[in-house]
Amino acid sequence: MSxxxxxxxxxxxxxxxxxxxxxxxxxxxxxxPKWLNRVNDLANDEExxxxxxxxxxxHDDACRVITREHERAGLDTVVDGEMRRNEMVExxxxxxxxxxxxxxxxxxxxxxxxxxxxxxxxxYDEPWLVDEFEFTSxxxxxxxxVPITGPYxxxxxxxNEAYETEEELAYDLADLVNIExxxxxDAGARYIQIDEPALATTPDDHAIVGACLDRIVDDIDxxxxxxxxxxxxxxxxxxPEINDYPIDEFDVxxxxxxxxxxxxxxxxxxxxxxxxxxxxxxxxxxESVEEIKENILQGLRIVPPERLTVSPDCGVKLLPRxxxxxxxxxxxxxxxxxxxxxxxxxxxxxxxxxLAD
Amino acid sequence: MTERVATTPGLFPLPDPAKQQLSDLKGHxxxxxxxxxxxEEIVSSYETYRADVIDEQLAAGLDRIVxxxxxWDDMLAHPLAVHENVETGGxxxxxxxxxxxRDPQVTDExxxxxxxxxxxxxxxxxLEDRDADAGLQATLPGPYSLFDLATDEHYGDEAAFLDxxxxxxxxxxDAFPEHETLFLLEPSLVENPPADGVDERASEAIDTVAAxxxxxxxxxxxxxxxxxxxxxHLMDADVSALGFDIVAGDRDQTLYNISEYGxxxxxxxGIADGQNxxxxxxxxxxxxxTWVDAKLPTxxxxxxxxxxxxxxxxxxxxxxxAKLSAIAEAADIEAEEVTA
Numbered sequence: 001m002s003x004x005x006x007x008x009x010x011x012x013x014x015x016x017x018x019x020x021x022x023x024x025x026x027x028x029x030x031x032x033p034k035w036l037n038r039v040n041d042l043a044n045d046e047e048x049x050x051x052x053x054x055x056x057x058x059h060d061d062a063c064r065v066i067t068r069e070h071e072r073a074g075l076d077t078v079v080d081g082e083m084r085r086n087e088m089v090e091x092x093x094x095x096x097x098x099x100x101x102x103x104x105x106x107x108x109x110x111x112x113x114x115x116x117x118x119x120x121x122x123x124y125d126e127p128w129l130v131d132e133f134e135f136t137s138x139x140x141x142x143x144x145x146v147p148i149t150g151p152y153x154x155x156x157x158x159x160n161e162a163y164e165t166e167e168e169l170a171y172d173l174a175d176l177v178n179i180e181x182x183x184x185x186d187a188g189a190r191y192i193q194i195d196e197p198a199l200a201t202t203p204d205d206h207a208i209v210g211a212c213l214d215r216i217v218d219d220i221d222x223x224x225x226x227x228x229x230x231x232x233x234x235x236x237x238x239x240p241e242i243n244d245y246p247i248d249e250f251d252v253x254x255x256x257x258x259x260x261x262x263x264x265x266x267x268x269x270x271x272x273x274x275x276x277x278x279x280x281x282x283x284x285x286x287e288s289v290e291e292i293k294e295n296i297l298q299g300l301r302i303v304p305p306e307r308l309t310v311s312p313d314c315g316v317k318l319l320p321r322x323x324x325x326x327x328x329x330x331x332x333x334x335x336x337x338x339x340x341x342x343x344x345x346x347x348x349x350x351x352x353x354x355l356a357d
Numbered sequence: 358m359t360e361r362v363a364t365t366p367g368l369f370p371l372p373d374p375a376k377q378q379l380s381d382l383k384g385h386x387x388x389x390x391x392x393x394x395x396x397e398e399i400v401s402s403y404e405t406y407r408a409d410v411i412d413e414q415l416a417a418g419l420d421r422i423v424x425x426x427x428x429w430d431d432m433l434a435h436p437l438a439v440h441e442n443v444e445t446g447g448x449x450x451x452x453x454x455x456x457x458x459r460d461p462q463v464t465d466e467x468x469x470x471x472x473x474x475x476x477x478x479x480x481x482x483x484l485e486d487r488d489a490d491a492g493l494q495a496t497l498p499g500p501y502s503l504f505d506l507a508t509d510e511h512y513g514d515e516a517a518f519l520d521x522x523x524x525x526x527x528x529x530x531d532a533f534p535e536h537e538t539l540f541l542l543e544p545s546l547v548e549n550p551p552a553d554g555v556d557e558r559a560s561e562a563i564d565t566v567a568a569x570x571x572x573x574x575x576x577x578x579x580x581x582x583x584x585x586x587x588x589x590h591l592m593d594a595d596v597s598a599l600g601f602d603i604v605a606g607d608r609d610q611t612l613y614n615i616s617e618y619g620x621x622x623x624x625x626x627g628i629a630d631g632q633n634x635x636x637x638x639x640x641x642x643x644x645x646x647t648w649v650d651a652k653l654p655t656x657x658x659x660x661x662x663x664x665x666x667x668x669x670x671x672x673x674x675x676x677x678x679a680k681l682s683a684i685a686e687a688a689d690i691e692a693e694e695v696t697a
Contacts, residue, residue, distance in 0.1 A: 103673035108457035110380035
């Protein structure tokens, strides 16, 4: 069963102008400032005078810039754009004992990924994200969301040399994610997003992901909002099973294919809150406010406004930075306009999307 | 006594320096991938790395040497992806893996291409230059797998399209330089088994391709065991050997198929995991071979080709090299006499 999803009100800004509140957020990654990429190169260059401390400082600067950029766009919850992270599996594998790296492997064409190998049982050594969270929440005026790559993806996107089955590895990793979330919560985190893109590629494993989530939320206070992000898959293969997941919010990419799959979630009734992708992250064309409002209405077909969160489809790191910013800004404007229209009773919640003529 | 031949299905991981160099030369977008009309700089870069992976196989002690298929950006779809009458569409998932290739959309007749033949000519020159004892092994997608990976926008019906792909591959093979072995990789027979009627036609298409060469033809299957009926039809194909995935969890099904329907006088055994970095020792690999032998007491093989189960491009380079050496060593271990 889903957790009781009454933990969203804490993210309503004090000065929010409407009665209705659509929580606006992002999935996580954001284009890195150009200088940060140059700095990363310098840090890898042995002949350069650039030290590890310099790199830390550069990361801090980038996190500060991007967190504020998120706030300027008007988002209700922000992240640091994952400025310190290189790749969603690599970053965590680097911090978990039991993983080793052997070199890049092909994903497609000349796109590679430093796919790690699990060579011994995974254990928790040092915090993965606590420093990052503390830094960002000191910078931010808005609540900070923490995206964490989920245990199923950390297992599935690695070579498994140490465990009898990938499932056992995923459960051990889920226990580590639980430890990390406990520490994040101690540090003040109230909004955690588990990213499980691998579920979309192997949907038959939905029960494993569910069992992982049970471990992840074990003993985590219900005031802490737990989201699950999945992207680019055939959702009919994991729905309605996700209704049984112990999560507050299911975050899904649907804008990319023009909401072709939205009806999947209409029956049976959707249980968790819905975090709906309302801008496409794979097109550099900025959607207009009007267009995004139409997309938000699609979400209202599935859940009522008090259970709808709006976000981009996925991380926006592949977009040009100004495009990413404009998409967020338009997304927030669209959400605020929809809230006002809901207050005014101008939206028919029984039929939010007008039928085609 | 069974002869053991150490080999590989081909489709190697790009050497690490090549990953960066070719990415810089070609670009990251789907339109930048291999087209068959590469610039001289790109051609020369591939020549260097082709020689490197051939030397690597010779050093490991393989009995058959592949060209490496480093240019095959679209994996098994490559022979179509570079064809002049094929348009490359969107990026689509490669079987059940976190890998993608460009959807080859066949828009006109599949005429002779010669792309793979010219790669093999280049490999032959290198082998001659090295005065190598090991023979050249050609690799191609099997006709059914290529049919399964592609989109038909010209032939109009499945049967005509599959036949056309068989004829196309046969034409390509006909232009190959001398080669000792031809591996036809047929993972689609496992992953997306042909329906009734298509299974028989898939076998006939293999015959068409196999008839174009005097070399030993091995139809290698992987990502699991074949369905019984697909196996039965595959046995009708006139080839030297069928190849089996001995790493996959359902290998008992493979042994059942062989027990029930027999197999060719030779077989290929995928004994090293092409999708896991754990490097099996030569002893472990040898145990896998003797396990198969012991489970098939009535079957005697003239020759066993030993290799990774899948194409090895999933692996990082260091682990791939280690696996090649282990396979070569396993092939050198004398097959123990199996007593009943």
